[in-house]
Amino acid sequence: MSRFGKWRVLSMAAVLLVAHRPEKAAAESAHFSAEEFERHVRILAADDLEGRGIGTAGLDRAAEYIAARFEEWGVAPGGDGGGYFQSFEVSVSSRIADATRLRIGGRPRRLAVLSDDFVPLPMSRRGGFDGPVVFVGYGMRDPERDYDDYAGQDVRGKALLMLRYEPGWASAQPVDEQDARANPPGAATRTSHAYFETKIGHAVKAGAAAILIVNPLPAEGGTADVLYDFSSGRARRASVPMLHVTRALANEILEAGGQPSVAELQRRIEERKRPCSGGLGGVRVNGYVAIASDPKPVKNVVGVVRGKGPLADEYVVVGAHYDHLGVATNWRKPGDPKKYVHNGADDNASGTTGLMLIARAAAEGPPLKRSLLFIAFTAEESGLLGSRHWVRNPTVPVERVAAMINLDMIGRLRNEMVEVGGMKTGSGFEETVMRLSRSGGLTVRSAGGGRGPSDHAPFFSAGIPVLFFFTGLHREYHAPEDDADLVEFDGARRVASLALACAAEIANAPQRPEYFRDTTGFRPATRPGDPGAFAAGRGRGAGPGAAGDGERPAMPRVRLGVAPGNYGEAEGRGLPIEYVAEGGPAAKAGLRDGDRILRVGDEEISDIYSFMGALRERKPGDVIEVRVQRGEEELTFRVTLEGAASRGRPGGEAGGRE
Numbered sequence: 001m002s003r004f005g006k007w008r009v010l011s012m013a014a015v016l017l018v019a020h021r022p023e024k025a026a027a028e029s030a031h032f033s034a035e036e037f038e039r040h041v042r043i044l045a046a047d048d049l050e051g052r053g054i055g056t057a058g059l060d061r062a063a064e065y066i067a068a069r070f071e072e073w074g075v076a077p078g079g080d081g082g083g084y085f086q087s088f089e090v091s092v093s094s095r096i097a098d099a100t101r102l103r104i105g106g107r108p109r110r111l112a113v114l115s116d117d118f119v120p121l122p123m124s125r126r127g128g129f130d131g132p133v134v135f136v137g138y139g140m141r142d143p144e145r146d147y148d149d150y151a152g153q154d155v156r157g158k159a160l161l162m163l164r165y166e167p168g169w170a171s172a173q174p175v176d177e178q179d180a181r182a183n184p185p186g187a188a189t190r191t192s193h194a195y196f197e198t199k200i201g202h203a204v205k206a207g208a209a210a211i212l213i214v215n216p217l218p219a220e221g222g223t224a225d226v227l228y229d230f231s232s233g234r235a236r237r238a239s240v241p242m243l244h245v246t247r248a249l250a251n252e253i254l255e256a257g258g259q260p261s262v263a264e265l266q267r268r269i270e271e272r273k274r275p276c277s278g279g280l281g282g283v284r285v286n287g288y289v290a291i292a293s294d295p296k297p298v299k300n301v302v303g304v305v306r307g308k309g310p311l312a313d314e315y316v317v318v319g320a321h322y323d324h325l326g327v328a329t330n331w332r333k334p335g336d337p338k339k340y341v342h343n344g345a346d347d348n349a350s351g352t353t354g355l356m357l358i359a360r361a362a363a364e365g366p367p368l369k370r371s372l373l374f375i376a377f378t379a380e381e382s383g384l385l386g387s388r389h390w391v392r393n394p395t396v397p398v399e400r401v402a403a404m405i406n407l408d409m410i411g412r413l414r415n416e417m418v419e420v421g422g423m424k425t426g427s428g429f430e431e432t433v434m435r436l437s438r439s440g441g442l443t444v445r446s447a448g449g450g451r452g453p454s455d456h457a458p459f460f461s462a463g464i465p466v467l468f469f470f471t472g473l474h475r476e477y478h479a480p481e482d483d484a485d486l487v488e489f490d491g492a493r494r495v496a497s498l499a500l501a502c503a504a505e506i507a508n509a510p511q512r513p514e515y516f517r518d519t520t521g522f523r524p525a526t527r528p529g530d531p532g533a534f535a536a537g538r539g540r541g542a543g544p545g546a547a548g549d550g551e552r553p554a555m556p557r558v559r560l561g562v563a564p565g566n567y568g569e570a571e572g573r574g575l576p577i578e579y580v581a582e583g584g585p586a587a588k589a590g591l592r593d594g595d596r597i598l599r600v601g602d603e604e605i606s607d608i609y610s611f612m613g614a615l616r617e618r619k620p621g622d623v624i625e626v627r628v629q630r631g632e633e634e635l636t637f638r639v640t641l642e643g644a645a646s647r648g649r650p651g652g653e654a655g656g657r658e
Helices: 012-018 024-033 034-044 046-050 057-073 179-180 196-206 246-258 262-272 345-364 384-392 429-439 457-461 489-508 584-590 608-616
Strands: 085-089 094-096 101-104 117-119 127-135 160-162 210-214 243-244 278-289 292-295 296-305 314-322 326-329 339-342 371-377 401-407 417-421 442-447 466-470 562-564 573-582 596-600 623-630 633-642
Touching: 024 345, 034 046, 034 057, 034 345, 034 489, 046 057, 046 246, 046 326, 046 339, 046 584, 057 371, 085 384, 101 246, 127 210, 160 196, 160 246, 160 262, 160 278, 179 596, 196 210, 196 442, 196 608, 210 278, 243 246, 243 278, 246 262, 246 278, 296 345, 296 384, 314 345, 314 384, 345 371, 345 489, 371 384, 371 489, 384 489, 401 457, 401 489, 429 442, 429 489, 442 457, 457 466, 466 489, 573 584, 573 608, 584 633, 596 608
Parallel strands: 127 160, 160 210, 210 243, 314 371, 314 401, 401 466, 417 442
Antiparallel strands: 085 296, 094 292, 101 278, 117 243, 127 278, 296 371, 326 339, 417 466, 562 573, 573 596, 596 623, 623 633
């Protein structure tokens, strides 16, 4: 339908909400039209809202806009102190502190200049380091090609100087012609060897004291040497200091150690396809990485439509996150320092608009038996921080929440198919969703259980049944191109109508739904006709702030069946487990949510990178010992690994959180 076409009827939602007042049906439907949906998406996804990033004035303006619409439409305040906001602080970004330094010893001896000669990488460990320097090529180990930059090198306790990315001969072929055209040279074809996390894993396993990364010369003969933009995002903390140095500084270090220049070493590796690693005699580096957290005030927006009758003190939560990535570099163009507004029209102005219009329809329709609580969450893109905060600090008693319905990326309906997660987390959910979707002419595909990578997950972890409405991943996911012109507004309205109908039916049911712990992983569809559709884990494995270079994390071939802890929580000894996947290898062996992994096999685990490294060379069926800390005890379990193909969602354990 043309975006200026006629209004369509609200279908099943109108029937549920205005059945006993048919004269109001037309007015209710007008409020829920494709044109009305478009109006709000375009406001929320406008450039002047600065991509709704944490710390931007645009994010605050978006919150105020949502609250103003709630007030205008008669949705009562549900936040703190009788207002619409639930305010708190998050530390989702960091800054380089003044104590950061890098001193080059030997000849020449000098103090490098921060931001001119070097910068710490966002995943760098805080603290000091000191040691001799060893050049290790691309820091690459490839048994299939009999190539190992570490072969014959004693790097324990030393600083490793290595090239960023990977040699041209190691890259894979383009996925397809369109994918190759849509990406800068090499960006779509890099293998796992090019990722920071792979390089970190090898370096940590070898006992390195620090990593110095330098840009190789571009394959097309350019000379650009841009230092990494520390402010472009955050990543999981590594267990070694990690600095990005200019080619000029790297050349000084190499020359002092009797080695050729970066360009010459790169040329030899490319032409000979053999390592050129070696120690730099007499050259030492001494440094310190100081990274300070930068807390920002944020707020969830909360409104309530009260129910009527004895069940009015129970709630059905309807949620959607209104934040996005802000103004950041384009992760698909790693050599481009320019910052772009990431408007997030589908992710998640579409879901936020659906939330707002559902709230309006509920406020203007007849009261339901249970109350509806509407929460526009902040900081979802930073690790579900807004929804986690609400669950830990609820504005209504959390034990009175009967169900949670989440709308995230509902703006790309194609082939009449909507993906719905959590249908087996609540009694009767699957039958309800399927029946109502047929009434609305939609086809439903299951998107897994309650552990999906969006704001329903904390509610599911708290024992609350959930439904997650989603219309699929696409090439513009987490990219600057996710703009309002690409949203299918009538389709988004229809998905929101289905969510409204489900919320109304759950709210009017005589009994609250029984909770079932379905931990099936998130399973988004990659649809035919979407060349190069990106299918990495949402929010944690891709986009500004992702842990490595390239489109996907470097994936082990096996899985342990655990989700690592949140950003920042991984610092310290071992790696915390946020949850253990039900029926997975770890669960079968006896590991539990909250355990902290100390050792996998004979390898100490200090961070996500060493964890992935410990699994990367394993095969399905291997039996390994996993040592964990549980409270004050240390326990050892024997775990039989499973193939990664059986993990719940793309991104899996390496992708971070679900």
